Amino acid sequence: MTEFLRELPKCEHHVHLEGTLEPSLLFQLAERNNITLPSNFPASVAACNERYNNFADLQDFLDHYYVGMSVLIKEDDFYDLAMEYFKRAHADGCVHSEVFFDPQGHVERGIPIHTVVSGFERACKDANEKLGTTNKLIMCLLRHLPAADGLQTIASAAPYYQAGVIHGLGLDSAEKPFPPELFTDCYKTLKDQFPHVNLTAHAGEEGDHTYVTNSLNKLNVTRIDHGVNSQHSDELMAHLAENQVMLSLCPMSNVKLQVVKDVSELPIRKFLDAGVPFSINSDDPAYFGGYILDNYIHVHTRFGFTPKEWTKVVLNGINGSWCDEHRKAELR
Numbered sequence: 066m067t068e069f070l071r072e073l074p075k076c077e078h079h080v081h082l083e084g085t086l087e088p089s090l091l092f093q094l095a096e097r098n099n100i101t102l103p104s105n106f107p108a109s110v111a112a113c114n115e116r117y118n119n120f121a122d123l124q125d126f127l128d129h130y131y132v133g134m135s136v137l138i139k140e141d142d143f144y145d146l147a148m149e150y151f152k153r154a155h156a157d158g159c160v161h162s163e164v165f166f167d168p169q170g171h172v173e174r175g176i177p178i179h180t181v182v183s184g185f186e187r188a189c190k191d192a193n194e195k196l197g198t199t200n201k202l203i204m205c206l207l208r209h210l211p212a213a214d215g216l217q218t219i220a221s222a223a224p225y226y227q228a229g230v231i232h233g234l235g236l237d238s239a240e241k242p243f244p245p246e247l248f249t250d251c252y253k254t255l256k257d258q259f260p261h262v263n264l265t266a267h268a269g270e271e272g273d274h275t276y277v278t279n280s281l282n283k284l285n286v287t288r289i290d291h292g293v294n295s296q297h298s299d300e301l302m303a304h305l306a307e308n309q310v311m312l313s314l315c316p317m318s319n320v321k322l323q324v325v326k327d328v329s330e331l332p333i334r335k336f337l338d339a340g341v342p343f344s345i346n347s348d349d350p351a352y353f354g355g356y357i358l359d360n361y362i363h364v365h366t367r368f369g370f371t372p373k374e375w376t377k378v379v380l381n382g383i384n385g386s387w388c389d390e391h392r393k394a395e396l397r
């Protein structure tokens with residue numbers, strides 16, 4: 066079955082490049098850049114893996130994730146990080162990736178946005194040329210920072226949207242205390258300036274279903290990241306199915322961040338039966354113990370989808386991707 070799942074033309078829509086920072090690369094970059102990690106940071110790869118098995122919730126993970134990214138300094142670091150992910154995803158049979166990054170997490174440490182985007186852009190190009198995969202960059206705003214900071218970030222990223230280097234906007238970090246409507250201006254400002262930009266937001270991971278509805282209504286997103294709590298509103302479920310709004314689900318992440326105890330508790334069968342499109346993704350694979358194929362395997366062992374059902378899931382992922390129709394036709 067693993068080979069069947071590997072060979073499916075999988076698209077990944079929910080992976081944070083900073084969340085692909087494997088402990089081995091983290092320690093290598095810390096040494097290369099003379100970074101001293103805080104004394105309470107795990108001291109070895111094994112200690113990291115142990116700590117990563119024990120996140121209490123999203124915030125506990127995020128506290129670690131922001132320290133982890135402090136080893137990324139130079140353009141080559143961002144390139145190496147992204148290229149490692151693209152190679153790993155390719156080995157899993159992932160043919161198209163839409164990847165998040167958090168520029169504010171770097172700019173606030175004094176790293177110019179240009180350094181971040183240039184390294185990631187170069188990796189996207191190389192992955193396309195060397196591996197044949199297609200890739201899109203999605204800039205995320207950190208919702209624990211003020212919207213004014215988000216507006217500044219959008220202004221500084223404008224040249225990259227203009228040049229088609231960045232394709233989308235997302236919203237991540239601590240969800241519950243920072244509801245989507247706080248960022249209405251940010252989303253509107255970017256969309257007014259670049260009408261072709263694609264919009265998404267994390268919603269309904271720890272927040273309830275109103276976070277999903279408000280992301281759709283106030284931010285005008287066309288995709289929802291996570292969205293598991295949509296299951297608690299029949300009206301919302303019907304809306305998602307009718308309008309084919311795709312949820313980018315992250316099963317192993319939901320277990321590691323204590324959203325559910327086991328993947329079997331996720332409403333994946335419910336979404337499939339209700340016609341709510343979803344893709345299956347890794348979120349922060351270096352922290353949550355598995356890349357895209359591991360997530361597919363977890364879903365398969367719990368839900369036992371038939372080959373026909375898997376074909377439907379994969380087709381929904383292709384249809385919900387932000388690549389052009391030509392590429393979609395190639396992938397189908």
Ligand code: HPA
Pocket residue numbers: 081084123130237238239240267270318348349
């Ligand atoms: N949720 C919110 N913010 C994040 C996540 C997540 O799972 N991963 C990285 N930033």
Ligand code: ZN
Pocket residue numbers: 079081237267290348
């Ligand atoms: Zn995420």
